Amino acid sequence: MPEDQSKSRPARKTAARKATVKKTERPTPGRNGSESTRVSGRAKADTPAGQTSTASRKRPPRSAFTQPSRTAPERALRVVPDPVVGESGPAAPARIQDQPVIPGLPGMTIEAAVNAAVWMLRAAGSAAGLEGAELERRVAQTLAFVRRRLTGDYDIDDFGFDADFTEEVWLPLLRPLYQHWFRVEVRGIENIPDDQGALVVANHSGSVPIDGLMTQVAIHDAHRRHRYVRSLGADLVFQSPLVGSLARKAGATLAANPDAERLLASGELTMVFPEGFKGIGKPFGERYRLQRFGRGGFVTAALRAGAPIIPCSIVGAEEIFPMMGNAKGLARMLGFPYFPITPTFPLLGPLGAIPLPSKWIIEFGEPIETASYGVAAAEDPMVVLELSDQVRETIQQTLYSLLSRRRSVFF
Amino acid sequence: MANVVLVTGVSGVLGGLMARTLSNDPQLERVIGVDAVPPLHDMGRAQFVRADIRNPMIGKILSQERVDTVLHLGVLATSRQAGSRSSQKEINVIGTMQLLAACQKADTLERLVAKSSSTVYGSSPRDPAMFTEEMTAKRGALGGLGKDSVDIETYIRGFARRSPGVDVCMLRTASIIGPGLRTALSDYFSLPALPVPLGFDGRFQLLGLVDAAAALRLAVHGQVTGIVNVAGDGMLTIRQAARLARLRTIPVVAQSAPLVQQTARYLGWGQFDAEQMDFLCFGRGIDTTRMRVDLGLEPTMTTREVFEDAFRNGPARGLLDAVTGGSRA
Structure with a gap:
């Protein structure tokens, strides 16, 4: 940082001219004792930003606040500072109290904080x-x-999806996990359509729904149109503080037919896990065995919208939190559908929240066309259950074939 | 076709605006405005009759003036306008019952248009992203305008069943924002700092006063019957809105809403309605397809435009001053 004494006067003036007046001041009785003397701060533009912030933090700020009018001459802020007579520091002081200040950090102007950032x-x-x-x-x-x-200058859509947040915060946060921790390998991304609506149906596993998040990154990063996938979540998700509002911002909405149909009708790529909690909360011994697909509500939604169903098989998610036991009493007390006991949780406390670094493969299968059945087929339980079974079978077979080719859980 | 229109609640901002709008309408022969208190604003050509709709006198007006269309706007959005919650409920629910009883006897009546509110859909985590007209609340409103609106709609549906000769149309509007208009939401955004539920961020829609008037006008003249949702395009979240209005937020635990209400009153901050907490947490969206297709309304302002128009410069002070005459510090 350039010292006050070492700086030449003209240089400082130009600097001050460059920056619209942004000066700090401090009474420095230690230097020559006179009260009218002050060392003027430096114009911020000529010093690196980080240094400026340290400078503003060093100075004792409260005194500057308590005696502002006495030390600072009455003068409007202007681009070129007035010359001040009898001052050790050559450039004019600007009053810090004219600048917006961060509440709670009296000496820290917003300007300085931004520069530091x-x-x-x-x-x-x-x-x-x-x-x-x-x-x-x-x-x-x-x-x-x-x-x-x-x-607040951003837009959310009808479902609360915040594309700006997803692109700039959500996906970048997940990416290290996706690239380096689980090293996700994506297959069959060409089966995802470029712009029409489609329903991605996947197996659910791993005690914590990380598979949904990873599939979201997979589709966004691997697809050539970088599509956002809109997941359908259980109502428990939207009841939970923080999780619920984050999920909405990241594109999730309630797993119910009105929302699924609305998403598909507006041409969105929608993802659903028909197994729900039965899939995600199953014991480790039953890994990669698909649970019931319920009443096939997802098929109804796809039929109504005439959207293709894309089976998606996720390998690797089962091993992230191998569920050895289920504390059912505790789960019921807390209002959770299950309470997982894994080799590391709750034994190791917060460390147990770190997922095991299994190697993941996400494979998107060939789209199953539904438009040819017609909208009326949505009311036909036979068609619905048949399609539901077909999707389930496809995912199950793909899982088996992926598993047989997998070398190890972690590589 | 509407010819003689009776508007209730003309001393309110929306009622007054509707009386003025309709009285400038050359298609209408006469517009009669009714309210228990005389209006402070201009009513245009409309003729004001001071009458409480809770009084059977309203029946006489209906038959003497040969009213063929009733536009029911005599529903108070907040309890402060009535003095207390119980008198708000009295005016809203009993008033509507009496009005409907009078309407049932009036043989000239052809059409009834009532303003309901999207609060009938409630707010809960199990809500669909957008409510369509045929959906019902997953968790009904516990009190205030929401509960009154549910009651009012029940009575109006009963009336429609008993009087098949009368076309009934109800508009479920999103929160209407406009100069001088007070709703629970405008009160909320008038607080000096907003209590926001910790970990939740509800979505909401707004409706500009001008668009609300346009919707009601279309409903009075049109043929549409049944329920129509009316809201501006687009959505905001509570926190986003607070940032747009440069308002400070104070995160509070959602369960502490009654405490917050009391504290806000104690500190003289203004009105925070504890019953709003579910709405602040989970928000609500209403589908406006019927508004476009059946009613034929294209809102001129989006939710964000309505909000910025009202709250951008000095949060809602303009709104409040319009009501209190600037007496508030």
């Missing part, structure tokens, strides 16, 4: 191997996103 973003970006224009573009993109979030 930008500096940290740059540092993080270069640590991630980004350089030059690309780095600047990413920093600007992130800042634009933060601005949109802080001002």
Whole structure:
């Protein structure tokens, strides 16, 4: 950081001119004792942002607040500062109290905080191997996103899906898990249509519904049109604080026919796990054995919308939290459908929440056409159950063939 | 075809606006405005009759003036307009019952249009993303306008059954926002800091006052019967709205709503309605296909435009001042 004394006066003036007045001030009786003397802060534009923030944190801020009018001459903020006579620091002081201040952090102006954030973003970006224009573009993109979030300038759709949040926060958060932890391999992504609606039907497993999240990343990242998948979740999801509102923002909605049909009718790619809690909460011994598919409500929704059904088989999710036991009493008390006991949970406490790093394969099968049956077929239990069975069989067979080709659970 | 229209609740903002709008309508012969208190605003050509709809006198007006269309807007959205919750309920429910009893006797009546509210759908985690008209609440409203609206709709449905000669149309509107209009939601956004439920972020729709008036006008003149949802396009969440209005939020546990209500009153912040908490948590969306297809309304303002128009500059102070005459600090 450039020291006050070492800076030449003209240089500082230009700097101050560059930055619209952004000065800090502090009474420095230690330097020459006179009360009127003050060391002016530096214009922020000529110093790196991170340093500026430390500078503003170093200064004792409260005193600046308690005696503002005495120390600072009455003067409007202007781009070119007035010369101040009898001052050790050459440039004019601006009053910090004119700037927006973060509540609770009196010395920390919003300006300084933003500069610090930008500096940290740059540092993080270069640590991630980004350089030059690309780095600047990413920093600007992130800042634009933060601005949109802080001002509420984003749109949600009828289901509460927030594409901005999903693209900038949700998927980037899941990506490390997807790429490095589970090393997901995607097959048959070409079976996902480019823009029409379709119903992805998948097996559900793993005690915690991470398979839904990973499939969401898989479809977004592997598909050439980067489609968002809209999952259908149980009402328990939407009852839970935080989880519910996050799920809605990330594109989920209630697993009920009105919502499924509305999504499909508007051409969305919709995903459902017909096994529900029966699939996700089954004991480890029954892994990769599909549970009941219920009454085939998902088939009804697809038939009504004339949307194809895409069977999706997920291998690897069963091993992330191998469920050895189920504390049913505890589950009932807490209102959960099951309470998993895994080799690490609850034995190791929070460590038990780390999923085992199994190797995943997600395979999308050939679409099963439903439009040819006609809308009336949705009322025909025979057709519905037959199609439901066909989808279930397809997923089950694919699971077996994927498992037989799998070398090991973890590689 | 509507010829003589009786509008109830004309001393309210929406009622007054409708009386003015309809009285400028050359297709209508006469517009009669009824309310228990005289209106403070201009009524246009409309003729004001001071009458309480809870009083049998309303029947006389209906038959003497040969009213053929009744537009029922005499429903209070918040309890403060009535003084207390019990008198709000009295005015809303008993008033509607009496009005319907009078309507049943009036042989000139051809059409009844009533403003209901989307609060009849309630708010719960098991709600569909968008309610269509034939859906029912998964968890009904516990009190306030929602409960009154459910009761009112039940009576109106009963009336429609008993009087097959009268066309009945009910508009379930999203929260209407406009200058001077007070609803539970506008009261909420007028708080200096918004209590938001921890971990939840409900979605909501709004309806601009101008679009609400247009919808009611179409319903008075049109042939559409049954229930029609009316709302502006698009949705906002509570937190997003708070950011748009630059309002501070205070996360509170959803179960503490009654406590928050009391605290807000104690601190003199204004009105926080504890019954709103479910709505703030889970929100609500209504499907407006019938509004477009059957009623023929294209809303001129989206939910976000309505919100920004009302709350962007200095949260709702303009709204409040219009009501209280700027007496509020």
